Amino acid sequence: MCEVTSSNFLELFPLIIEQIDKSCFLAIDTEFSSIDTNLSIKTIKEFYKQRSNFVKQITIFQFGLAIFSTTSLQHKYHVTIYNFYLNPTSINPIDVKYIIQSSSIKFLAEYKFDFNKCFYSGISFINQTQENILLNQNQPDKNYSLSINERQYLNILFEKINQWLITAHLGDKIQYELNNNEKDILNDYLIHSEIRRCFKTIWTNIQMVEQKKILFIEHITKEIYEERMENNNDDFYLFIQSLIGFTKLIRYIRDNYRKTIVGHNCFLDWLIIYDKFIDNLPLKFEEFHTLMNKNFLFSMFDTKYLALEMKQYLFTRQNRSNISNYVETLSMSTSLSSLYDLLISKYYENLVFLKPIIEITSTDRYKNEVWKHEAGYDAYMSGIVFLKLIYLYKQKKFNKIEFNEHQSIFDICLNEIQLYKNRFYAIFIPYISLNRYDINKKYKKKLQQCLVLEKHNKEQLDMSDIISHFNSYCSMEYEINRNLNKIYLLFQSEQCQRRILKDYLNHPLYKIEKFHWFKHSLFIQYSFAISSIVLTGICISFLVKRRM
Structure with a gap:
C-alpha cells in the first residue's frame, strides 16, 4: 500500500x-x-x-x-x-x-x-464547473482570499521587497530562499500574483537551485511589466493545473x-x-x-x-x-x-x-x-x-x-x-442500471422480517448510529416514527433476524423485539385510543342519564 x-x-x-x-x-x-x-x-x-x-x-x-x-x-x-x-x-x-x-x-x-x-x-x-469559474477569474488585479498565515507570510516578504526597492536600480536582481516552512505555505502562482499586484515595477520568478526553492526578484520599468503581464497566461494555466490535483x-x-x-x-x-x-x-x-x-x-x-x-x-x-x-x-x-x-x-x-x-x-x-x-x-x-x-x-x-x-x-x-x-x-x-438499454423497473421487494428497536429510557434515537450498527447484518430498510424514539428494521433474511435478536438480548441500551401487529401498529394503537375515548364518553353519558 x-x-x-x-x-x-x-x-x-x-x-x-x-x-x-x-x-x-x-x-x-x-x-x-x-x-x-x-x-x-x-x-x-x-x-x-x-x-x-x-x-x-x-x-x-x-x-x-x-x-x-x-x-x-x-x-x-x-x-x-x-x-x-x-x-x-x-x-x-x-x-x-x-x-x-x-x-x-x-x-x-x-x-x-x-x-x-x-x-x-x-x-x-x-470539477469542470469549478475550473471554468476559476478560468474566468484570470484578471491581473484579482485579489485572492488568503489565510492568516498566507497573509503574514506575504507581509514579511513585501517588507523586504520595499526595503530593497529604496536603493535598487533598474535591472537589479535579488534572490530570496524559500525555506521548508515557507515554500508550502503559498502556491507559486499566488506568490507571483500577489507580488505583481502590489508592485508594478518588479518581476518575479521561482526556480529550484540545488534542491532549494529560490524566489528571483528583478527591478524593471512599468512598460516592461505591462508587456510581460499581457503574455503571462502560461503561469495562470499552470496554476489551474495545480488546483486540479x-x-x-x-x-x-x-x-x-x-x-x-x-x-x-x-x-x-x-x-x-x-x-x-x-x-x-x-x-x-x-x-x-x-x-x-x-x-x-x-x-x-x-x-x-x-x-x-x-x-x-x-x-x-x-x-x-x-x-x-x-x-x-x-x-x-x-x-x-x-x-x-x-x-x-x-x-x-x-x-x-x-x-x-x-x-x-x-x-x-x-x-x-x-x-x-x-x-x-x-x-x-x-x-x-x-x-x-x-x-x-x-x-x-x-x-x-x-x-x-x-x-x-x-x-x-x-x-x-x-x-x-x-x-x-x-x-x-432488483438493481439500478446505467446500461443504455436496461430498464430500471419499479419493483418492491417483499420484506418479510420486521424488528422494532427503541431505547430502554424511550429517548430519541440517532439514526446514523443505528444504521452504522445494523448495516453489517444484512440489507435492510429503516422506518422511524414521528417521535424519533422507535425504529422499524425491515429486511428479508430470517437468519439475520435471529442473529440480531441474539446479539441484542439483554442489551444495556437498546430494547429490540419482533414486530407484532396489535402491539406496534400505529393504526391499531390509534384505533384503540379512539375506541377508549368513545367508550368512556358513552359510559359518562349513561351515568348522567341515570342520575337525571
Whole structure:
C-alpha cells in the first residue's frame, strides 16, 4: 500500500498511470464526511434526488485505488494499492462548504483514520464547473482570499521587497530562499500574483537551485511589466493545473481506460466521483444516466449486486450447512467485510477447483495487518471479492474452465458475467442500471422480517448510529416514527433476524423485539385510543342519564 498526499502525488502520478495502463481491472472505494441516513425510498427518481442532494453536501476524505494485473501464470495476479488523502481546493471564489457528521468522524477515528494527512496534506481537486469559474477569474488585479498565515507570510516578504526597492536600480536582481516552512505555505502562482499586484515595477520568478526553492526578484520599468503581464497566461494555466490535483487522475481514467472498474455497493461512490471530479450532478436521474454513458466507456461492476446474483452458488443449502465447518464467524451477509472473510477462507477453496492467487506488490502494511474501512484496503477487498466471484461463477455454472491460448482465464471468466455490468445494488428494486438499454423497473421487494428497536429510557434515537450498527447484518430498510424514539428494521433474511435478536438480548441500551401487529401498529394503537375515548364518553353519558 502506498499513501499518496499533496507532497508525493505529482512524483507518483506517472508510475500510477503506467500501472493503470497495464492493469486488467481496477477496484475503487471512497471515505467521506457524512453518512446518508434517509433510506425510505420507493422509486429510482426519489432515490437519485435524495442521494444527489446528499452528495452535494459532503466531501470526500479518501480515495482508494487497487490496480490488479495479470502475470505470466494464468491464475496469478499482482495488485498495487494506493490510498489517496484528499482535501477540496480552497481559492477565491471556490470555497466549498460541506457537512461533517460526528458519527461519521467517530466511525473513521475508530478505524485509525489520519485526519491530519487529510486536512494538512490532502490533494486538491475540482470539477469542470469549478475550473471554468476559476478560468474566468484570470484578471491581473484579482485579489485572492488568503489565510492568516498566507497573509503574514506575504507581509514579511513585501517588507523586504520595499526595503530593497529604496536603493535598487533598474535591472537589479535579488534572490530570496524559500525555506521548508515557507515554500508550502503559498502556491507559486499566488506568490507571483500577489507580488505583481502590489508592485508594478518588479518581476518575479521561482526556480529550484540545488534542491532549494529560490524566489528571483528583478527591478524593471512599468512598460516592461505591462508587456510581460499581457503574455503571462502560461503561469495562470499552470496554476489551474495545480488546483486540479487528483481530478487529473480521474480524468485520465475517464479519457483512456476501457477495461473494468469494480466497487462494493458502489452507486454512491460513482455519484461522488462524478460530482467531485467530473461536474456537478444533474437534477434528474435520466440526465445522469446519459452523462455516465458519455463519460465512462468502461464496464462497472458492483460486487454486492454480483454476490446476490450468485447466491445460489455461494449459499446453496448444502453450502450453508458447511460454512460453520471452516470458520465460526462466517456468515451469509453480503457486506464487503463478510464476503471477503468468506471468500478467503477454506470454505471457498472447497467450492472451486481453480482459485485465483493474488499477491500484493506494494508495501508490507496490508500483507501483515487488516485495515478495513481504509479506502485503499476496502478497494483491495472489493477487487479480491470480484476475482473470486467470477472464478466461482464460471466453475459452478459451467463445471469447467476451458483454457485458451488467445484469452487469459480472467477474460474467460469476465466474459461470462457481462449481463451484470453497469448494474448496482438497490434495496427497493432488483438493481439500478446505467446500461443504455436496461430498464430500471419499479419493483418492491417483499420484506418479510420486521424488528422494532427503541431505547430502554424511550429517548430519541440517532439514526446514523443505528444504521452504522445494523448495516453489517444484512440489507435492510429503516422506518422511524414521528417521535424519533422507535425504529422499524425491515429486511428479508430470517437468519439475520435471529442473529440480531441474539446479539441484542439483554442489551444495556437498546430494547429490540419482533414486530407484532396489535402491539406496534400505529393504526391499531390509534384505533384503540379512539375506541377508549368513545367508550368512556358513552359510559359518562349513561351515568348522567341515570342520575337525571
